[in-house]
Amino acid sequence: MPVDIAMPRNLVERRKNAGYAAVCAVGFDADPGVFRLAPAENIEALLPQLQPGRWERLHFANVLWTPGLPVARTLVLAAERFLANVHLGQHWYRANVETLNSVLMGEAATLRSTVWSHVELIARLKGQADREADRFAAGVI
Template identity: 90%
Template sequence: MPVDIAMPRNLVERRKNFGYAAVCAVGFDADPGVFRLAPAENIEALLPQLQPGRWERLHFAKVVWTPGLPVARTLVLAAERFLANVHLGQHWYRSSLETLTAVLLAEAAALRSAVWSHAELLARLKAQADREADRFAAGVI
């Protein structure tokens, strides 16, 4: 099931300002067990960068948000090490998304780093924006 990464513009700007980065598993419909791993700060630009190399239409199979690009890169490297025996070449792997999720969550726990799903990050950014708006309305800057 593809992940919809749609996000209002104000939340995209907030996400970029706070430095969130994503671990992305990009797949295609023809073979749902195959995906490419990549860390990304600008997730909106990732698919257009990868699409020219594939004739199949790509989509986000899994997105895990991290507090920054170094954490995202560390999680991708850990997942690549774990999935080395199912490596297809050029960062492409054949595995279940459940296995990938378990590896990413285990590595995040080892790093003692928080990670969020796309829906959780949206809720987090909205809550931050609401708190700031409430403080502004109350005259607290």
């Protein structure tokens, strides 16, 4: 099932300013078990970069947010090592998303790094924005 990465503009700016980066699994409808792994700070630009190389319409099969690009890159490298036996070439793999998620979560635990799903990150960013608005309304800067 494709992940909808839509996010209000103010939250996109907040996300970029905070330095969050994503581990993205990009797939296509014709073969739901095939995906490409990539770390990205600007996920809105990732699909347009990858799409010209594929005739199938691409979508996000999985998105896991990390505190920064170094963590995202480390998670992608760990997942690629784990999935080496199902490697199809040029960062494409054949596995189910649950297996990928388990590998990424296990490696994040090894790194002692917090990771968030897309929905969790949106809730986190909205919470931060709400707290700042409440402090501003109360006259606390």
